[in-house]
Amino acid sequence: xxxxxxxTIAILTILGAALAVVLxxxxxxxxxxxxxxxxxxxxxxxxxxxxxxxxxxxxAFAQHCVESxxxxxxxxxxxxxxxxxxxxxxxxxxxxxxxxxQVAVVRCNGTCENRPRINEYGGYQSCRVKAxxxxxxxxxxxxxLGCGDCVAACQFGAISMDPATGLPVVDEEKxxxxxxCVKACPKAIIELRNKGRxxxxxxxxxxxKDKGGVARKACKAACIGCGKCAKVCPFDAITVxxxxxxxxxxxxxxxxxCVAECPTGAIHAVNFPVIKPKPAAEAPAQPVEKKEE
Amino acid sequence: xxxxxxIGGIHPSDSKIxxxxxxxxLPVPSKVFISVAQHLGAPATPIVKAGDQVKVGQVIAExxxxxxxxxxxxxxxxxxxxxxxxxxxxxxxxxxxxxxxGDEWVEGVDxxxxxxxxxxxDNKAILEKIKMCGVVGLGGATFxxxxxxxxxPGKKADCLILNGAECEPYLTSDYRIMLERSKEIVVxxxxxxxVLGGCPAVIGIEENKPEAIKAMTAAVAELQxxxxxxxxxxxxTLKKKYPxxxxxxxxxxxxxxxxxxxxxxxxxxxxVQNVATSLAVYEAVxxxxxxxxxxxxxxxxxxxxxxxxxxxxxIGMPLSYIAEYAGGIPEAAAKVISGGPMMxxxxxxxxxxxxxxxxxxxxxxAEQTVRGVESACIRCGKCAEACPMGLEPFLLQKYARNGMMxxxxxxxxxxxxxxxxxxxxxxxxxxxxxxxRLAKGDVxxxxxxxxxx
Numbered sequence: 001x002x003x004x005x006x007x008t009i010a011i012l013t014i015l016g017a018a019l020a021v022v023l024x025x026x027x028x029x030x031x032x033x034x035x036x037x038x039x040x041x042x043x044x045x046x047x048x049x050x051x052x053x054x055x056x057x058x059x060a061f062a063q064h065c066v067e068s069x070x071x072x073x074x075x076x077x078x079x080x081x082x083x084x085x086x087x088x089x090x091x092x093x094x095x096x097x098x099x100x101x102q103v104a105v106v107r108c109n110g111t112c113e114n115r116p117r118i119n120e121y122g123g124y125q126s127c128r129v130k131a132x133x134x135x136x137x138x139x140x141x142x143x144x145l146g147c148g149d150c151v152a153a154c155q156f157g158a159i160s161m162d163p164a165t166g167l168p169v170v171d172e173e174k175x176x177x178x179x180x181c182v183k184a185c186p187k188a189i190i191e192l193r194n195k196g197r198x199x200x201x202x203x204x205x206x207x208x209k210d211k212g213g214v215a216r217k218a219c220k221a222a223c224i225g226c227g228k229c230a231k232v233c234p235f236d237a238i239t240v241x242x243x244x245x246x247x248x249x250x251x252x253x254x255x256x257x258c259v260a261e262c263p264t265g266a267i268h269a270v271n272f273p274v275i276k277p278k279p280a281a282e283a284p285a286q287p288v289e290k291k292e293e
Numbered sequence: 294x295x296x297x298x299x300i301g302g303i304h305p306s307d308s309k310i311x312x313x314x315x316x317x318x319l320p321v322p323s324k325v326f327i328s329v330a331q332h333l334g335a336p337a338t339p340i341v342k343a344g345d346q347v348k349v350g351q352v353i354a355e356x357x358x359x360x361x362x363x364x365x366x367x368x369x370x371x372x373x374x375x376x377x378x379x380x381x382x383x384x385x386x387x388x389x390x391x392x393x394x395g396d397e398w399v400e401g402v403d404x405x406x407x408x409x410x411x412x413x414x415d416n417k418a419i420l421e422k423i424k425m426c427g428v429v430g431l432g433g434a435t436f437x438x439x440x441x442x443x444x445x446p447g448k449k450a451d452c453l454i455l456n457g458a459e460c461e462p463y464l465t466s467d468y469r470i471m472l473e474r475s476k477e478i479v480v481x482x483x484x485x486x487x488v489l490g491g492c493p494a495v496i497g498i499e500e501n502k503p504e505a506i507k508a509m510t511a512a513v514a515e516l517q518x519x520x521x522x523x524x525x526x527x528x529x530t531l532k533k534k535y536p537x538x539x540x541x542x543x544x545x546x547x548x549x550x551x552x553x554x555x556x557x558x559x560x561x562x563x564x565v566q567n568v569a570t571s572l573a574v575y576e577a578v579x580x581x582x583x584x585x586x587x588x589x590x591x592x593x594x595x596x597x598x599x600x601x602x603x604x605x606x607x608i609g610m611p612l613s614y615i616a617e618y619a620g621g622i623p624e625a626a627a628k629v630i631s632g633g634p635m636m637x638x639x640x641x642x643x644x645x646x647x648x649x650x651x652x653x654x655x656x657x658x659a660e661q662t663v664r665g666v667e668s669a670c671i672r673c674g675k676c677a678e679a680c681p682m683g684l685e686p687f688l689l690q691k692y693a694r695n696g697m698m699x700x701x702x703x704x705x706x707x708x709x710x711x712x713x714x715x716x717x718x719x720x721x722x723x724x725x726x727x728x729x730r731l732a733k734g735d736v737x738x739x740x741x742x743x744x745x746x
Contacts, residue, residue: 006366119383119641122664124727132731134641210377210385 052178139218153184229258297532301681325609334360363427368609373540426577432567461633475512481571593656626656665722676715686715693732
């Protein structure tokens with residue numbers, strides 16, 4: 001009896017030791033060399049795995065950062081923002097330039113009021129499905145389809161549909177500018193734009209490429225490509241191409257001249273202080289100086 | 294024992310209300326807008342500009358690729374503009390606007406009714422004519438006909454199948470041309486069969502069209518007795534089942550062969566052409582008439598009998614003009630469909646114009662178009678039973694909703710023919726087709742991206 005127990009223990013011990021040697025040899029032979037810094041970088045990342053950085057997930061991004069260090073220009077985690085990137089840079093012991101924070105902007109103002117519905121859709125509620133079938137419920141074939149693919153794509157709960165307008169609304173506090181909604185929108189309405197000074201932004205809320213008359217007929221708030229905004233802009237920030245104006249957010253100085261000039265109200269200025277006199281007095285002052293130079 | 298395809302299929306009511314309405318010729322409106330995208334493949338490139346004088350049958354746009362087709366003017370007059378205009382779905386597409394003046398045809402066109410039965414011997418010249426006349430498949434996909442009639446090297450056609458199934462409910466345009474232009478269709482079949490190397494030709498017609506079967510059989514017999522080159526053409530009666538007119542289904546029904554996943558009909562030695570295409574081939578080869586006309590059905594349960602029509606239209610006519618000419622859009626109509634109720638598209642824009650493949654204006658009432666409230670899938674398997682491609686739509690939709698591309702490909706979502714049998718049979722009103730069609734597009738894109746064909 002005792003002997004059986006002793007034998008069993010002995011055999012198992014020898015077997016265990018032998019297998020341990022085999023495992024060790026194999027593990028040494030097929031070892032995957034991985035930079036330990038990848039783990040460290042991954043630890044300081046937000047872990048949203050949203051893909052907003054252009055990589056497959058946070059671990060892939062960490063690897064990308066380590067590989068491209070010391071130059072981190074091609075790496076930016078929109079969720080962590082500049083703060084997060086500073087942490088990554090600290091781990092890697094390099095410097096990183098701060099990037100302008102961005103936010104998703106919905107460039108369509110085709111509310112139920114501005115854009116009368118001429119068709120009714122009864123199919124599956126998905127913008128992508130709808131876009132393959134036809135141009136949309138309204139005369140505008142470029143505008144928001146209103147089925148909320150962007151809402152479903154947002155991991156951060158930053159987009160919601162406004163039932164009154166039928167358009168998506170971005171919660172600027174929650175938006176991390178990961179760009180998931182930009183990819184989800186089959187009409188390419190959503191754009192990532194710089195947040196701007198004190199969140200103030202001026203942008204063209206329309207992507208309609210139809211000629212003025214056609215666009216205006218389909219939607220009261222459409223950009224008709226008249227080019228008045230481009231003429232009045234003192235900073236050459238506005239270009240009109242394919243009958244639609246676009247404001248370059250890197251050039252725009254928030255003077256709001258174009259907003260006043262737009263005949264259809266397609267240019268929106270958001271988050272400007274409500275008290276009017278001060279910014280109004282400030283705004284024209286800048287361009288005048290520029291002209292004199 | 295009548296033949297049909299082996300798996301799946303459904304039996305919707307055939308509702309061929311307008312089957313006894315003779316083909317009438319629509320008068321030409323004062324203005325037409327001819328789209329440059331009248332076929333599958335790359336849109337044609339316009340070769341006319343504003344101010345040009347054009348005649349009926351003159352080329353106004355040239356093919357912009359291998360799979361593309363010529364577009365001809367359907368009227369004579371002055372080109373007013375070339376520019377974007379909203380198509381059927383409301384999207385912008387280049388249209389050529391022509392102000393109609395008179396009805397002057399290009400030279401060399403034979404507009405008489407005489408039947409030309411002698412088939413030219415030079416196959417190359419025939420193919421060139423088919424190409425130059427812009428003939429495309431008129432069964433729905435509008436695939437350029439000359440491409441289909443040139444089998445790739447190493448492949449041989451064993452059988453030419455003429456599709457006279459017209460399995461879509463309501464549509465009667467193919468039925469009418471089989472009755473009224475039966476001999477021309479047979480001549481067209483004989484031409485195509487000669488081009489393909491003299492293989493036999495089978496005209497497949499569903500059992501619910503006995504008159505058409507009779508007319509086509511008589512036409513075949515008469516031509517075989519009176520002219521050369523018509524041997525080997527026969528008419529086959531098929532059991533009524535949707536989607537019999539699907540290319541792969543028809544090959545299965547007629548030849549008993551199955552096309553492999555992502556394969557082409559020619560892989561199993563089959564070439565399928567619609568009867569209307571056959572008529573277009575006849576007109577192109579024997580009469581030099583380019584494809585600028587086709588027949589469309591104006592129908593719907595809410596239309597009184599006297600407003601049901603089969604019209605011979607010219608391309609570029611506004612749909613609103615045709616609807617107006619036919620007696621207006623009925624009040625009960627909630628949806629106007631171009632094509633049949635199963636695979637057709639709802640028209641988002643009645644100002645859109647007719648194209649080569651236009652086959653109907655179908656008015657459906659609110660009760661007919663309303664979709665039921667979606668409920669949970671109980672895996673009853675009705676969709677799998679109905680699928681003519683042997684797929685499992687309930688599974689595919691689950692995968693599609695979760696973005697599981699590998700599983701979708703393994704379960705052959707790319708083989709879906711978008712016939713709508715699953716959606717028709719689903720008791721839970723799940724929008725199976727909508728979801729699967731999108732997934733199919735994504736998967737095909739992935740497969741093409743891998744360079745697998």
